[in-house]
Amino acid sequence: MSSDAATPTTPVARVKSTGLHKGEIGPGVAKVDPILVADGVKRTFGGLTAVDVDHLEIPRNAITALIGPNGAGKTTLFNLLTGFDKPDQGSWAFDGKSLSGVPAFKVSQRGQVRTFQLTKSLGLLTVLENMKLGAQHQRGEKFFSGLFPWLWRAQEAEFDVKALELLKRFKLDTKKDDFAASLSGGQRKLLEMARALMSDPTLVMLDEPMAGVNPALTQSLLEHILNLKDQGMTVLFVEHDMHMVRHIADWVVVMAEGRVVAEGPPADVMKDPAVIDAYLGAHQDVDLGVVTGRYEGELSNEAAELVAEIEEAQADAGQQKGKE
């Protein structure tokens, strides 16, 4: 890892977005300005219902976290909304236009982009080549334009400039000619994010941005995600790291067994008995970190704090029940 990439940028204090919803908070609550609206989306695998979402709205220009225990259906929902999988039923619209049945490459052309993990084959491309894969409307790929090399050469040069600018912003410019496979876990995450920005998206969907990231790069990654919002983009991310969720999310959507069981501002959601039930369920004796697979063995201070918070909320919920 380059020492540059590991240097955390100075954190900037940012106010969280509030007032994102209309009416009483609960699963499926309407948003003041939704960028993505899903209705009746269901996906089954044999007898198993992986996703069964009645209604979901994602607020524009905010950071929304999609959380839930293992197997809750988060990744399947991500795959459906981005055209990587097809639902049994349901519809959804991005920026007011239906996206149902639209294939993944067209979804990203419309401005809704998701990060995808560096597979083995992408690891054998250089960092710069990976970036150029994220660019849209590649003229050289079209038959007619392909006949006139000067057209695609000009575009190729544009992509080079854009890719290098982004790599610089993500402190990966010195790695541009390295195989992507040689990057550290955190640098890969940065590359995934930088690659997604090649197509100037409106909505960026991040799949577990913190997984496998060394603590030295955590701050830098968080800053990059917050910057996306500052630049007018909307962020939707799946994450198991509750500390990160509380730290950067303006809104949290909780899934369990395919359904949205709760949503709201992070501080409120973490205290919602439905969320505690979803995570702890039958495992009342197990801490949240172990349930989410994020912590093994000894808990970090943050995780211990969160578990204490949940236990406190559980005790409150128990006391309230007792009073009823």
Ligand SMILES: Nc1ncnc2c1ncn2[C@@H]1O[C@H](COP(=O)(O)OP(=O)(O)OP(=O)(O)O)[C@@H](O)[C@H]1O
């Ligand atoms: N291709 C598939 N074939 C069969 N079952 C699947 C398939 N994809 C997902 N599932 C099942 O659907 C359910 C939801 O899985 P999904 O990966 O969406 O959950 P998740 O919330 O993303 O979990 P995790 O946090 O562990 O990634 C799980 O029970 C999973 O085993």
